[in-house]
Amino acid sequence: MAGRLAGKRAFITAAGQGIGRAIALAFAREGARVLATDRHADKLAGLEGCETAVLxxxxDDAFTGAVQGAGPLDAMVNCAGVVHQNTALTCTDAEWEAAFALNCRATWKGMAAALPGMVERRRGAVVNIASAAGWAKAAPNRFVYGATKAAIVGMTKMAAVDVVAQGVRLNCICPGTIDTPSLGERIAANAAAAGGVEAARAAFVARQAVGRLGSAEEIAxxxxxxxxxxxxxVTGQAMVIDxxxxx
Structure with missing residues (x-):
């Protein structure tokens, strides 16, 4: 069924690659007017059917201004995030601060910028990208990442209950292991310890009961x-797709 988002205005962060890019393209195909943003201008190339902006x-000020300046929004998708490989014993202060700033604070700021207009119009949907790791399952060497993604689930639920009576919905998606450039970076980082790139990739695949990695398009x-x-x-839910x- 085409046109499922016809007439809707959507704002998407981290749309330059991976899940964010797939969501931007899927929204555009379904008829939404999409503003796709990323901090890397070159990664926004080729986003057919989307308006693009470097962000x-x-x-905080630039983010709030961009959301508020995008016009009345029907959908806000917070995709920006970072994956650190660490444990409670190896996590540094810098990693902690960077993870919570990008994964949590930016998600909060995106919600805070989009929600007032949605509440005023009594409609709208926010979709946050969390993870199965940290929320639904523990994963080794993902200490601060899992903490931030669990926090996103909590923030989504808490924000949802505050605006449910105003017709606004917030949900989050909790992916398993998805074949994205970000995963490619982690595979490369683990290659030496795993015995090579293919062995590192196979270890990630082995975690999925269906025997393969997920695609960004499936998340989209x-x-x-x-x-x-x-x-x-549907509101206040953590949708696991893993x-x-x-x-």
Whole structure:
């Protein structure tokens, strides 16, 4: 069914690659007017059907101004994030601060900028990207990442209950292991210890009960549903999409 987001205005962060890019393209195909943002201008090339803008979501004023200046929003998708590999014993202050700034603070600022207009119009949907790791399942060497992603689930639920009576919905997506450039970086980082790139990749694949990695397009399909009127009865939920990792 085409046109599921026809007439809707959407704002998407970290749309230059991976899940964010797939969501921007999926929203545009479904008829949304999309403002796709990323801090890297070159990564915004080729986003067919989307308006694009360079944006650093760590700049509070720029982020708030961009969201508010995008016009009345029907959908806000917070995708920006970073994955650190560490444990409670190896996590540094710098890693902690960077992870919470990008994964949590930027998500909060995105919600805070988008929600007033949605509440005023009594409609709108926010979709935050969390993770199955930290929320639904523990993962080794993902200490601060898991902490921030669990926090996103909590923030989403708390914000949802505050605006549910105003017709505004907030949900988050909790992916398992998705084949993205970010995963490629982690595979490369683990290659030496795993015995090579292919061995490192195989270890990630082995975690998925279905026997393969997920695709960014599969996550985008769920984001389309959560931003569309089809999910009008869904709010405050953490939607796990993980290939059976948490079974």
């Amino acid at each position: 650093d979501v760590l700049d 399909a769920l984001a389309v549903y959560l931003a569309s009127d089809e999910s009008a009865f 290939g059976g990792w948490t079974l």
